Amino acid sequence: MAAFKEETIISTLLGSCVAVAIHDPTTHIGGLNHYLLPDGLPNESLNTRYGSFAIPALIDECVRLGANRSRLQAKIYGGANVIAVSSLGDGIGKRNIEVAETILKQMNIPIIEKNVAGEHARTIKLNTANFDILHNSSGGGAGETSKQPVDVSGFKPLAIAKNVKVLVVDDSATVRTLFTNIFTKSGLEVVGAAADAYQARELILNKKPDVMTLDIEMPKMSGVMFLEKIMKHHPIPVVMVSSLASTGDAAMKALELGAVEFVHKPSQFDPAVLKDLASMLVDKVRAAASVNVLKKLKEAPPVSDIRPTLSSSPVVKRAAELKxxxxxxxxxxxxxxxxxxxxxxxxxxxxxxxxxxxxxxxxxxxxxxxxxxxxxxxxxxxxxxxxxxxxxxxxxxxxxxxxxxxxxxxxxxxxxxxxxxxxxxxxxxxxxxxxxxxxxxxxxxxxxxxxxxxxxxxxxxxxxxxxxxxxxxxxxxxxxxxxxxxxxxxxxxxxxxxxxxxxxxxxxxxxx
Structure with missing residues (x-):
């Protein structure tokens, strides 16, 4: 939520969220909010993620800056039916729109423009001085439904690797078979399974996997030593695995060398333990496979923090002892x-x-x-x-x-x-x-x-x-x-x- 006396451009990115813009045409004071839900539960602390709080708060801020409440006008944007934005439930965009209309009507503030609902995220930019709003949708043409998850955090869209090719490296034939079955059932492609570093090297060169699971304790060459060589000559994302509790130093060394993650192999192959392992292992391998994609996204020049950090004082919500x-x-x-x-x-x-x-x-x-x-x-x-x-x-x-x-x-x-x-x-x-x-x-x-x-x-x-x-x-x-x-x-x-x-x-x- 922000409001200004002087001419300022305020921008936000909306999915199922709604933004209400407020303006006094005489003083040219204006502001914009962006809220996620219509209202909170009775025991929740009030904040601007809820429209029932964000809309009156924005109006009060404009009045505090010198706007005349009787002259205020409003515009409403957002409230799309955006696929995969959150698990908050169907119809949240519609409810966000309704709470804006209800509150503004109760406060006798006319709504002079609405651009709401639809299937796509949108970016809006408000000029607080003249109440002009630039509006862009991230979707396709009219009537099209978005099939991709939409990130409305304001940062770069998150990329998740697909069609992942995995190489399994472990001296245990049982573990190689287990991991291969887990990955295959989860939709990953296992391009090879190696019993030692030398077999793994040939498979990396010939099969070009996207990610490798690598045992720390192996014959001929340890997993950490092999990792160091791989990162120098054929770097790929690696998830380290071990069933030994004594490999802490080796695991930490592996992360320092460039491994993405570390997973404990179970010492017993209990069905319940294997089910938990499968879920964690697949998630970590998919994460590792997306590392290169994320690095490409981060090649842009570094940005500064969203807000000043050490030089400014944080907003204290309530006076309470920090426990x-x-x-x-x-x-x-x-x-x-x-x-x-x-x-x-x-x-x-x-x-x-x-x-x-x-x-x-x-x-x-x-x-x-x-x-x-x-x-x-x-x-x-x-x-x-x-x-x-x-x-x-x-x-x-x-x-x-x-x-x-x-x-x-x-x-x-x-x-x-x-x-x-x-x-x-x-x-x-x-x-x-x-x-x-x-x-x-x-x-x-x-x-x-x-x-x-x-x-x-x-x-x-x-x-x-x-x-x-x-x-x-x-x-x-x-x-x-x-x-x-x-x-x-x-x-x-x-x-x-x-x-x-x-x-x-x-x-x-x-x-x-």
Missing amino acids: VVVVGGNAGSADSLERFIKGLAADTPPVVVSCSTVANFVTAYIGKLKTASKVTPVVAKDGEFLRMGHVYFIPAEHHGRIAPGPQGPVLKLAKGAPVASQLPSSNVLFQSAAASFNKGVFAVLLGGFGSDGVDGLTDVQKLGGATVVQHPDEAQFPYGPQKAIELGVADEVLKADALSGYLMQYRNQNLY
């Missing part, structure tokens, strides 16, 4: 997480991290952090009281939940199936923190493939906590952050190096 900081992310987020943690002050409120990638080699990762951090990183334990100045990492194969205790937040660990294809899941952590501490939660979602953490951010925002996402142009996998921005649940969009400073500013404003 706990929760951080989520998965593929490609290990480096950003390290930069965030190394920037934290010794008196930071307790931080709990749910990152499925780091969880697989958490002991080695913590060892790396300890040399340059003011906070104390530790592997989380069930029932542990969370202390200031500590960062708790949820270990592999566990979900972490935060509960209130007699001395403050307590962490509960439990084994379970993946949620949103992640174990541990950011959704599980975020939602438990929001339910337990409401306005006392600060949630950070780093990059990752898939939507894990987005539902959790939604709950944190609903209950008055702060929500921050990593800047999509910086994240290797911007899917989670972009989805959060699209749904209006990201209060701030920051690069990794700005996160710790912003957190401390937020904490200090809540204290004083």
Whole structure:
């Protein structure tokens, strides 16, 4: 939502969301909002993602700037039936349009123009001085239905690799057969299976796979050594796998060399375990296969942060003591997480991290952090009281939940199936923190493939906590952050190096 006295161009991108433009033709004061839903639940904190709040707030802001309420005019845009924008339900665009019409009628503000509904996303640009609006649709001709998912976060469209060709490299014939069956049933093409690095090299040259799964422990040449050679001479996206718990240093080294992700192979082939493995493995391989596509999209010149970060003060929603900081992310987020943690002050409120990638080699990762951090990183334990100045990492194969205790937040660990294809899941952590501490939660979602953490951010925002996402142009996998921005649940969009400073500013404003 924005309104100005001076002539200003305000732009937004709309899918099922609606934008209401307001203007006073005498003072030439005008403004524009953009909301996702018609209204919220009674216990939710009011914010501009809801039309019932965003429209009166925009009108009040124009009046505060000097507009005459009796002269105000309105225009309405958006509310399309856009395919695959979100899972919020059918007819949301229509309901967003209806709430605008109802509120403006109640406030006796005439609607002088409407360009709503349809099947396509659209970009609009408002000139606040003369109330002119430039309008462009992202769809085809009249009557055409969009078949592609539409990104309305304002960043580049997300590309997902299709027709993925996979090479499986593992010294176990059982695992090679298992992975081949999993990939084939999921629509991926397995172009070969190799028992060692030398067989794999020939297959890479002859079959040209899009992505490779690579075992860490293999005869003749270790997976990490082979990865290093491959990245120098024939770089392709690689997902590392291992059934050994002692491979933490090797897994971390593999990510540093350029591997995209790390997956634990099950030591037992239980049907329930295999079902969970299949879901996670396919998602991670598809993510890896899209890395090259994403790099091409990121070849544009770097952009600045959406808002000033360290030099400006964050908006404090409610005066409340900050009880706990929760951080989520998965593929490609290990480096950003390290930069965030190394920037934290010794008196930071307790931080709990749910990152499925780091969880697989958490002991080695913590060892790396300890040399340059003011906070104390530790592997989380069930029932542990969370202390200031500590960062708790949820270990592999566990979900972490935060509960209130007699001395403050307590962490509960439990084994379970993946949620949103992640174990541990950011959704599980975020939602438990929001339910337990409401306005006392600060949630950070780093990059990752898939939507894990987005539902959790939604709950944190609903209950008055702060929500921050990593800047999509910086994240290797911007899917989670972009989805959060699209749904209006990201209060701030920051690069990794700005996160710790912003957190401390937020904490200090809540204290004083």
